[in-house]
Amino acid sequence: MGNHSSNAEAYIFDMDGTILDLNFDRSVWHHRLPEKVASILSVPLNVASEIVKNKLAPLKHTLNWYDLDYWSKEFSLDIGEIEIEMSHLIKPRPGAIDYLKQAKGSNLMILASNAYPKSMIRKLSLTGIATYFDIIISSHEIGFCKEELKFWEKLQSQIGFSPSKTLLVDDNLTVLRTAKKFGIKNLFGIRNPSSQGTPVSDSEFQLINNFEEIRYLSS
Secondary structure (H helix, E strand, O other): OOOOOOOOOEEEOOOOOEEEEHHHHHHHHHHHHHHHHHHHHHOOOOHHHHHHHHHHHHHOOOHHOHHHHHHHHHHHOOHHOOOHHHHHHHHOOOOOHHHEEEHOEEEEEEEEEOHHHHHHHHHHHHHOHHHHHOOEEHHHHHOOOOOOOOHHHHHHHHOOOOOEEEEEEEEOHHHHHHHHHHOOOEEEEEEEOOOOOOOOOOOOOOEEOOOOHHHHOOE
C-alpha cells in the first residue's frame, strides 16, 4: 500500500494497549490477581488490592514489572493461569487489524512489546496478529524494557532501522519519551488503550483514537 507517512520506512507497534485492548491486562492485574491474593491471605479485597499495588509500584518501568515468572514467585501463585482464565478478554482494539493489513507491504513492520514471552505467544496465538509483522521482539529477549534507552540502542543494532525514518505507536508515554530521546521522529500515543478505562490526555504527543488517524497526522 505504500507509506502512510512521507518519510517512514519502518513501523514499530506496541502490542498491549496499542494493537490489543488493555482491558485484558487491567482485568488480570487490577481485578483477578487481587481477588486471588485476597483468597490466599484471607484478607478483604481492598487490602489485597493495596498489597498488589504496593508490590508492583516500585518496579514500574523495569523489566521485572513485565515478568510473569517473577510475580508468580512474589505472590505465590501462577499468573499464567490467571491469564489463561481471563483469555476471553484478549482482543484487538477497534480498527487495528484493518490498519495492519493496509500498512503491511513496502513498510518494515515491527512488533516490539514489553510483554513476557509466554504471554506474548498466548496473545499472538489467540489473535493471529503475528502474520502482519516482519519482526516480533519482546524486550525480555533484548534484556532491557522499552522505557530504557538501551532497549532502542540494542534494537537498532539488531535491525538497523533509521530513527528519523521510523514511526512508533505505543500507549506508554514513558516509552514514547525514551524513543523521542533516541531520535525516533514519528511518535503516536493511544487515547483509549483500554475499552473499559478512561481516555488518556497528554500535550507532548499526538494521541490517536484509531490507527486511520496516522495517515493524516504523519509529517
